[in-house]
Amino acid sequence: MNAGGRLTEFFERYALLGLLLLVGVFFSLNPSTSEFDSSANITAILSNQSILGILAIATVIPLVTGQIDLSVGPNAGLTSVLCAGLMSKSGWPLPAAVLAAIVVGAVIGIVNGILVAGFRIPSIIATLGMTSVIAAIVQAYSGGLSITTGISPVLINLGSGNWLGLPKLFYFMVGAGLVAWYFLEKTPLGKSLYALGSSPRAALLVGIRVPRLTFRSFVIAGALAGGTGILVIANVGSGNPELGPNYTLPAIAAAFLGATAIQPGRYNVWGTITAVFFLAESVNGLTLWGASPWLSELFDGAALIIGVGLGIYAGTVRRRAAGRGQEEAHRPDSGSPPTADSPPTAAPDVAAADGGEAKSR
Amino acid sequence: MHADDAVVPRAAVAVRGATKTFGHTQALDDVHLDLAWGEIHALVGGNGSGKSTLLKILAGVQPADSGVLETQAETWDLSRHTPEESARAGLRFVHQDPAIFPILSIADNLGLGGQFVRGRLGTIRRRRSNERAREVLRGFDLDVDPGMLAAALSAPQRALLAIGRALQDVGESQRAILFLDEPTAALPAEEAADLLRTLRQLADSGHSVVLVSHRLDEVREAADRVTCLRDGRNAGTIDASDLSEARLAELILGSKLEQTVNVSASTVSTETVLELRDVSGGPIREVSFALHRGEIVGIAGLLGSGRTELMELIYGVRKLLSGELLVRGRPVHAPSSSAMAKAGVAFVPEDRGTGGVFPDNSVAMNLTAGQSRRYFRHGWLQTRQLAREAAGDLSKYAVKADSAQASIESLSGGNQQKVVLGRWLRTAPAILLLDEPTQGIDVGARETILTLIADACRAGSAVLIASSEFEELSRLSHRTLILSRGRIVEEHPRGASSHELLESVLDNQRADAR
Numbered sequence: 047m048n049a050g051g052r053l054t055e056f057f058e059r060y061a062l063l064g065l066l067l068l069v070g071v072f073f074s075l076n077p078s079t080s081e082f083d084s085s086a087n088i089t090a091i092l093s094n095q096s097i098l099g100i101l102a103i104a105t106v107i108p109l110v111t112g113q114i115d116l117s118v119g120p121n122a123g124l125t126s127v128l129c130a131g132l133m134s135k136s137g138w139p140l141p142a143a144v145l146a147a148i149v150v151g152a153v154i155g156i157v158n159g160i161l162v163a164g165f166r167i168p169s170i171i172a173t174l175g176m177t178s179v180i181a182a183i184v185q186a187y188s189g190g191l192s193i194t195t196g197i198s199p200v201l202i203n204l205g206s207g208n209w210l211g212l213p214k215l216f217y218f219m220v221g222a223g224l225v226a227w228y229f230l231e232k233t234p235l236g237k238s239l240y241a242l243g244s245s246p247r248a249a250l251l252v253g254i255r256v257p258r259l260t261f262r263s264f265v266i267a268g269a270l271a272g273g274t275g276i277l278v279i280a281n282v283g284s285g286n287p288e289l290g291p292n293y294t295l296p297a298i299a300a301a302f303l304g305a306t307a308i309q310p311g312r313y314n315v316w317g318t319i320t321a322v323f324f325l326a327e328s329v330n331g332l333t334l335w336g337a338s339p340w341l342s343e344l345f346d347g348a349a350l351i352i353g354v355g356l357g358i359y360a361g362t363v364r365r366r367a368a369g370r371g372q373e374e375a376h377r378p379d380s381g382s383p384p385t386a387d388s389p390p391t392a393a394p395d396v397a398a399a400d401g402g403e404a405k406s407r
Numbered sequence: 408m409h410a411d412d413a414v415v416p417r418a419a420v421a422v423r424g425a426t427k428t429f430g431h432t433q434a435l436d437d438v439h440l441d442l443a444w445g446e447i448h449a450l451v452g453g454n455g456s457g458k459s460t461l462l463k464i465l466a467g468v469q470p471a472d473s474g475v476l477e478t479q480a481e482t483w484d485l486s487r488h489t490p491e492e493s494a495r496a497g498l499r500f501v502h503q504d505p506a507i508f509p510i511l512s513i514a515d516n517l518g519l520g521g522q523f524v525r526g527r528l529g530t531i532r533r534r535r536s537n538e539r540a541r542e543v544l545r546g547f548d549l550d551v552d553p554g555m556l557a558a559a560l561s562a563p564q565r566a567l568l569a570i571g572r573a574l575q576d577v578g579e580s581q582r583a584i585l586f587l588d589e590p591t592a593a594l595p596a597e598e599a600a601d602l603l604r605t606l607r608q609l610a611d612s613g614h615s616v617v618l619v620s621h622r623l624d625e626v627r628e629a630a631d632r633v634t635c636l637r638d639g640r641n642a643g644t645i646d647a648s649d650l651s652e653a654r655l656a657e658l659i660l661g662s663k664l665e666q667t668v669n670v671s672a673s674t675v676s677t678e679t680v681l682e683l684r685d686v687s688g689g690p691i692r693e694v695s696f697a698l699h700r701g702e703i704v705g706i707a708g709l710l711g712s713g714r715t716e717l718m719e720l721i722y723g724v725r726k727l728l729s730g731e732l733l734v735r736g737r738p739v740h741a742p743s744s745s746a747m748a749k750a751g752v753a754f755v756p757e758d759r760g761t762g763g764v765f766p767d768n769s770v771a772m773n774l775t776a777g778q779s780r781r782y783f784r785h786g787w788l789q790t791r792q793l794a795r796e797a798a799g800d801l802s803k804y805a806v807k808a809d810s811a812q813a814s815i816e817s818l819s820g821g822n823q824q825k826v827v828l829g830r831w832l833r834t835a836p837a838i839l840l841l842d843e844p845t846q847g848i849d850v851g852a853r854e855t856i857l858t859l860i861a862d863a864c865r866a867g868s869a870v871l872i873a874s875s876e877f878e879e880l881s882r883l884s885h886r887t888l889i890l891s892r893g894r895i896v897e898e899h900p901r902g903a904s905s906h907e908l909l910e911s912v913l914d915n916q917r918a919d920a921r
Contacts, residue, residue: 232788234779241776244765250724251762252777252830253748311767 062307073331096219123290125275130285134196151272159264193285205280303353425474449630453849505569509558514540686730705884753831771797804829821852877905
């Protein structure tokens with residue numbers, strides 16, 4: 047590759063990270079946003095966004111296989127209410143409540159996985175429906191009221207204070223990120239997940255167990271979301287039934303925007319985390335500068351659209367750069383699987399690739 | 408064959424000095440093309456020779472760097488050519504994927520070419536549209552109900568519909584220049600011949616037909632003249648009367664083709680590695696045969712005979728209804744692709760684009776997909792070792808790629824297929840299932856792939872190969888099974904000529920129809 051190509055690649059990889067630093071420096075130096083670089087503000091950003099970061103990582107795992115999980119945020123909302131409720135109403139000890147939250151999260155993932163991998167319901171539909179089911183369960187269990195008393199102080203304590211100068215919750219996100227990165231990038235499982243996302247049929251034909259892997263990606267996402275629910279209690283100090291759905295769009299926006307950074311063209315852990323913090327600090331800085339609170343919703347929506355748009359644009363550029371070979375390479379047909387360049391929308395027939403009826407002629 | 412118009416025919420259009428570069432690659436370099444009315448002109452060349460680029464430029468979907476298109480009336484600048492100008496110059500195109508929409512009616516498929524009959528409010532007038540469609544289609548010997556969904560059409564009928572759509576606005580007295588990109592790629596021999604007859608009729612009625620094709624036998628049969636491109640330059644235009652397949656292959660490759668692959672001579676072991684006993688499922692009915700170590704067995708049959716389904720059944724991606732499947736003597740009870748892959752069975756599917764390659768990934772990833780377990784040690788994927796071995800295997804399988812990290816899409820179709828085949832060959836499979844392994848690739852890459860198959864067989868793999876190129880089966884196979892309507896109806900020993908195979912296939916088709 048020539049120097050120009052390398053420079054372009056470097057820029058593509060680190061543009062978002064550079065932007066993250068640039069925006070940070072800007073708001074730190076800006077006299078109108080003097081609170082931006084106060085330690086209280088930075089701690090607040092790191093704490094709050096760590097929750098979102100883990101949920102975004104949970105979103106990335108099904109996305110890698112070409113599926114989308116819209117129920118990750120509500121799942122965390124449910125388990126936070128449940129975990130708080132079990133301690134408060136039923137008097138469960140913390141470890142049991144934590145375990146219950148993770149199990150319930152995983153069960154939601156199992157149901158999603160069965161619907162998508164077993165019954166071949168498009169993931170966007172299955173998990174959208176799940177979102178509403180979860181909302182109903184949350185209302186039924188909590189009666190719409192926050193659970194503020196009887197929560198283990200150990201858990202509350204986790205939400206405040208630092209370890210080695212960084213908020214405690216931040217370490218959970220870094221831990222989740224490292225584990226997810228290890229599995230996605232350094233194990234055969236991760237390679238199979240990416241292969242499946244690239245072409246379900248080709249994956250099936252090289253011997254990858256497509257339905258099982260699809261199922262697992264949802265279970266992992268569900269369990270991770272369930273665990274995050276516990277951290278939500280730590281972060282806000284209560285089990286709040288309104289909270290869960292608010293995480294859905296930001297998490298998905300970060301995952302899509304993250305696919306344009308660090309490893310451009312594919313959903314990846316570090317790109318996603320970069321995107322989470324880029325969005326958060328931009329909104330935070332602008333709010334301190336006097337912008338209205340609705341700005342964050344505007345930002346998340348724009349980030350989602352721009353993330354997907356950039357992915358498609360970068361994909362086109364890369365393909366064009368591929369030059370002559372592309373000219374007579376295969377034509378992608380309508381059955382091509384969702385990738386970072388073409389996100390899953392209507393009905394990616396991933397699970398359809400298993401046993402039964404393969405493509406007939 | 409058509410010697411009477413060997414005299415310089417009346418020129419329809421001429422392309423002069425077409426030049427196009429992509430980055431550092433010269434895709435077209437001063438290419439010229441002369442087309443005459445009333446002829447079938449074949450455009451041939453290897454993958455990446457520039458045929459597709461030339462077509463895209465002429466269709467006005469991609470600008471040339473320079474060049475002109477001359478018709479009798481006008482001269483068009485190809486660097487500013489648009490689809491509208493292309494249509495006004497009389498050029499019509501049928502692309503490789505004919506873009507027939509199966510969920511729309513036949514009339515709607517025609518109407519989408521821009522020719523709906525509309526009422527006053529702009530609404531489509533159903534009955535008039537249908538009448539018009541019927542009229543257009545009758546001109547192409549396609550007597551079908553225009554209200555029917557296009558999904559009901561057979562592959563050759565769809566091809567005719569696409570041609571009808573391209574030519575529907577050409578009046579009785581007008582003449583068009585019709586470009587067809589690999590129109591027969593998806594058709595079996597007999598139906599391809601029907602389509603070629605239709606093209607001949609079009610040429611006889613005065614149109615000019617340009618046929619882009621990889622099938623050399625078909626070019627030789629159908630074309631009046633042949634223009635060959637090689638590496639973006641003209642390699643020559645010759646009369647069909649001077650044409651032999653060897654000459655044509657030489658023109659395309661720029662050197663003599665060594666047809667050295669011949670495995671039939673190698674010895675077959677008596678060790679059975681795959682056995683089917685009364686296997687049924689999908690369209691397959693009670694198929695029984697055995698495959699031995701070091702043996703190549705061909706499967707010949709027309710489209711719809713169940714070739715692909717048989718392969719899929721063995722590989723476990725199609726449900727086995729009854730019968731027994733034995734791999735190396737052991738019965739497989741619930742075949743699945745993962746179990747089969749583990750048992751040393753390899754499958755190269757017919758649909759390279761959707762089932763063979765992993766798009767948006769590197770060549771190295773494509774070469775090692777599904778094999779990363781082999782590189783997982785000490786809890787860590789050994790990426791450097793993987794990259795090194797992948798790079799080494801590129802030369803082993805004669806893959807032309809800039810590097811192992813290049814995108815799979817930057818490779819030509821033939822090289823992509825070498826990667827897909829190589830992916831399995833590096834696992835030294837006991838059984839190699841190949842469905843149309845040379846479909847849509849140029850003669851050079853084809854020879855390489857046949858050589859690789861022969862080498863694998865010599866190394867002990869048992870090969871089952873389905874192909875509509877009977878000449879390949881005749882050259883490679885120790886035996887060829889004739890498949891018709893899901894049953895094996897005949898077996899030909901080694902040495903059966905491609906002609907015998909074709910006769911046998913057609914005879915059985917006719918017998919079945921009765």
